[in-house]
Amino acid sequence: MMEHKMTTIFAKRLFDGENWLTNQEVTFKGQLIESIVSKADPSTDNTDIVDLLAPGFIDVHVNGGGGALFNHTPTLAALERMVAVHAQFGTVAMMPTLISDDYEIMSQAHQTVCQALKQDMPGILGMHYEGPYLNPIRKGVHNESQLRKPTEGKLAALLDVSRSGKLMVTLAPEQVPEGFIEWLVSEGAIVCIGHSAASYDQARQAVMNGARGFTHLFNAMTPLISREPGVVGAALQTDLPTWCGLIADGHHVHPAAMRVAIAAKGCEHMLLVTDAIQSVGSDEKEMPFLGKRVLRSQGKVTTEDGTLAGSDLDMATAVRNTISFIGRTPAEALQMASLRPAEFLGIDHHFGRIKPGYRASLVALTEDFIVKATWIDGQKVWGQGVV
Incomplete structure (x- = not known):
């Protein structure tokens, strides 16, 4: 010993x-x-x-780092690389995120995370499936060919992560059958709404059914407009406990929009997330990404047609931006990077x-x-x- x-x-x-x-x-x-x-x-x-x-930072939405993208290499070595790279930027715990992919890749990623949890791999809290039950209308950089309706038999085999760690599932509520969100929650999943064309009423119903997160607020979701508040309007409600992820890189969301959201929701239910891809901690200017080519320039990563492909953000930069762009206090920024994600995941008695x-x-x-x-x-x- x-x-x-x-x-x-x-x-x-x-x-x-x-x-x-x-x-x-x-x-x-x-x-x-x-x-x-x-x-x-x-x-x-x-x-x-x-x-x-x-307190060290907790990133609930991180796809890769240091040249490793979890979808490309769903291995223990990739997780170790991601932890090591993001530790340079203050991240002490993460939810490795798998972007919509085929069942074989989902299964490999699931087995890898379960193995990491069994080994008590430092820095790994569980797993975040971002998709594939998303709306093609709001697909963002996700491959439309990978978006689909859930098949419960196959999905049930991918939920054991919740037995030994934390499990997040981002989905579009309008794309899943009635009772599906409740079933996921009963299986120990933290359900988040994202990449969704849901109406305000549909998003509110999903929250009442047990969803408690909104993935990268404002991005890939129906906006708040006068007669249809959309997913954003549902996210900013405060009568039910939900949390919103914010990508505070200055590219995904305008600082004014973040200020308005925090004024409505409060810092205590906002989480700083990176949505980082393999560019963070790497010198690469061009890289492959789910069958596409991604270009890195001036703090953002995009496909050749200009679609944002995750981010080039790290948690320490997100903290600094929250103070400088959004005008929050250092205490609030640090909490949004650590205590708030811990509360969202239900691990605030440890982190x-x-x-x-x-x-x-x-x-x-x-x-x-x-x-x-x-x-x-x-x-x-x-x-x-x-x-």
Whole structure:
């Protein structure tokens, strides 16, 4: 059995998920935080000294990174690559996302994630199927040939992820039969609405049936207009608990639209997500993507016809953009990257806060929110410039 050494971090400023503190010493041995103590100075010479310590980021929508796209290579090596690359940007836990694909690829991805969960692979929380039960009218970059109606027999075999980890399914409610959302929820899935041409009433009914997320708000869904509030209108309602994913890269959603959405919904039900593809952590300017060619330029990735193909965003940049573009406070931005996703997934008793008994999955940042070091389950997986 591996012996864990005690790690001590002295944070000049610490955001514990809810409050700002100064001159705090955090200790952990193994996966869990043992103590947080106010100290005038670091205790030992072996202490990591950081400007700002915060709960590590949780990305519930990430397709790839470092040259690996989960659809292309649904393997453990691809998951390890994605975790390692996104850790450089403060991500400590993720929901690897599979874009609409054939049953064989879905099955391979499912087996891989189940294996990763069985092995307790650091950083992997479960799986997110983005499709294939989507509306071709709002397909975005998804291949229309892969969009289809659900076949319960085949799908049932792909839901065991929920037995040992978290499972998200993004679907268009108008494309699935009555009772399907309730069945998915009963099987342990977190159902999200996305790539949908649903009316406001259809989207509201889906929420009443158990859906509780909206995938990349504003993108690939019916907009809010005067006489038909659409999926966006349903997403911004607050009478039922739902969460909205926001891609805060300045390309997917105009900052003014994000400001309006947060004013209506509140930060506490907004999640920062990347929707990142394999370009993040890679130098490639052109790359294959589900049978298409994708071009990377000026912070965005598009097909040759200009369709957005996921994003080139990382979580740390999303946090900075939320502060600079949208005008939210650092506390709100950090919560939208960590505590809010943890609450959405139902893991906020483990993640999203720096408290004794919580996972030692942390990010050290500069005062400008540049990542300097990342710890996942008590292990430093990336770090530079930390004493």
